[in-house]
Amino acid sequence: MSVLKGNAVVGQSGGPTAAINSTLAGVIRGAKEAEKQGVIKTLYGMRNGIEGLLEEKLIDLTDFFDSEDKLRTLETTPAAALGSCRKKMKSPEDDPETYERLIDIFRKYDIRYFFYIGGNDSMDTVSKLSAYAAEQEYELRVIGVPKTIDNDLMATDHTPGFGSAAKYVAITMKEILRDISVYNMKAVTIVEIMGRDAGWLTASAALTKLSGGVAPDLIYLPECAFDPEAFLSSINEIQKKQPAVLVAISEGIKFADGRYVGEGLGGRKVDAFGHVALSGAGKVLEQLVKEKLGCKVRSIELNLPQRCASHTASATDIAESSGVGFAAVRAAVSGKTGVMMTIDRIPSEDYLVSFGSANIAEIANEVKRVPLEYINAEGNGVTDECINYLSPLIQGEIRIEYENGLPKHIVLS
């Protein structure tokens, strides 16, 4: 295969994570290597993903080539330094103008390499764009680099960004365990964790077991139907032994009839626009416990910090996220296109990974759920197998540079 010379563009898309900028740093390091080899000349960053690209909002990232210090700060800056978007691309048949415009921009800037860091929707963009470019016979190497705290992408052992979110959840659960144990009175604390369709992040609450031996008493994932009666009787059983009960739930848990718990126990409430009103699964269960058990109860929604708390990032996740970005450039230079990069776990006693890639058409729009062998028989906890899968992903702490008492971040302007 001949060497494809030209410029490259990188974008970030979807919800922020603590590690998406580390992947950006990895792509920058990869582009720097390719520049030395005379393959890639300029690396552009698209502002706000493909939306910004369509408006030619590009910034030159080549400046970063000479500053390993800045790259290290970028690695530990949360959220998407280039900005993000939530654009769901139509197919070329339904929206030919957008695709034609993209090819025009690629020609104008001599762009031959396209790196897109994102989740499921972003992989769909990569899939459509690579097929279209091939059809138009515009030689473009299109690579998706996974990113999501949900860990729900197919083909990869786990997703960059997940380990740091899991570490944040486990640290916070461990601290909450200390907090709720100080009073000698019956109390239930319900912690609502992100995860609409897959319970990976909620399962991570169980990691406290490997550090001090104590874990949340009950863990409910969207993979199992939620039974309110069983939930209440489990709390009663636990309170025969201890006063304080800690419960971890995914935001996306559902009743057996398919309704979200966050819709409430009554009939489905619909707002003026016909949208189902979700008050949050935690709030609904808080109300249930208050009414049925009468003990002190509190619900906590971990909310945005789960995806942006880079001060507790997993060193394993940050290193892998950067590594997979670097590997993406190498894969593109070597001729790959239409693929998503993957992290592959190498079977061995120690935790070892390599970076690979998978055909993107088979990945986009699929959701990887927590397998049933990772969930206990009662559907209210996770198995040791699950904990063993998760544990390596949160290992190691990163060194953060502080400035006036707070973590230093890089802001691209």
Next chain:
Amino acid sequence: MSVLKGNAVVGQSGGPTAAINSTLAGVIRGAKEAEKQGVIKTLYGMRNGIEGLLEEKLIDLTDFFDSEDKLRTLETTPAAALGSCRKKMKSPEDDPETYERLIDIFRKYDIRYFFYIGGNDSMDTVSKLSAYAAEQEYELRVIGVPKTIDNDLMATDHTPGFGSAAKYVAITMKEILRDISVYNMKAVTIVEIMGRDAGWLTASAALTKLSGGVAPDLIYLPECAFDPEAFLSSINEIQKKQPAVLVAISEGIKFADGRYVGEGLGGRKVDAFGHVALSGAGKVLEQLVKEKLGCKVRSIELNLPQRCASHTASATDIAESSGVGFAAVRAAVSGKTGVMMTIDRIPSEDYLVSFGSANIAEIANEVKRVPLEYINAEGNGVTDECINYLSPLIQGEIRIEYENGLPKHIVLS
């Protein structure tokens, strides 16, 4: 004054903080010194504060004397290692049995030193107990050691535990600032921060200004009446310049008529028991923005992590919290009783403190609010004077020992 020989007891009371165990470590170190001097023999810890003491639930803390390693882990373990209680003591006239029982227990265990680490209610206990012991001519040195994330105790420049909570709030706000800035669309994010009567912790959200220059756009404290119209028009003004608006509010903000914002904008809702139903100020303002401005809006309640996130503890706070516990023992041995220990800021260019004490009867049941010169004229932000007061309290990071990816804690059993 003659040396008072005997045993000592220490307890923790009220809500957990990230630094209350550091103060316990300081008291243990102080007792160790006093033991070497032949003054204090045994240091007991009361389980669940004064409630446990009344049941003679005591543990011998003398074991810690020989383990500086364990003391350092204790310093960075969140919440109250001895357990806590929320007992509000009646006066000796209304409940003579309790006070008689306490003096009996003191005699039985030869307790001559009583250290109580807590907030306002705990200082009230210290005040009543020291007066009663004096009246009964039972020689007892009773010392209160302040602790509260609310920073609302009189006489002390600031309270142990506050600096760590403030650091957690500022770190989290800085990370949320990154997160909400990634999309190029109008959005309002409202962060609800602990503080029923005093806005110190909410004011700390402004500390991000000293680290990167960006701060929440609007900050509302309970010290000023909250005006919903002014709030909405401020958001409109800000959105002329930028799409994403970040708002920090205290949980205890009130309308001009004295009702909590958390009670909602309609009439006062009362539950079956006649309690005012508080749905949370953040949720109420989220609904208001949704209805009146129609843009994307999200509310985040920082909740328990504010008071138990010891992984982000302020090194300044941890050192002072331990130091004031140590100073408490020295003060007691030198003859002080019926006092609360204080942290006094020494006027100078650098940040310097000394530890002092103040007559407890003048402190108990008073609330120190944020002074008006710390709040801007519009009542929607804080002044540089406020930021200068707060900034030293969050400086420095502690070295945390990690175990399987999570911070190591000490659990007393």
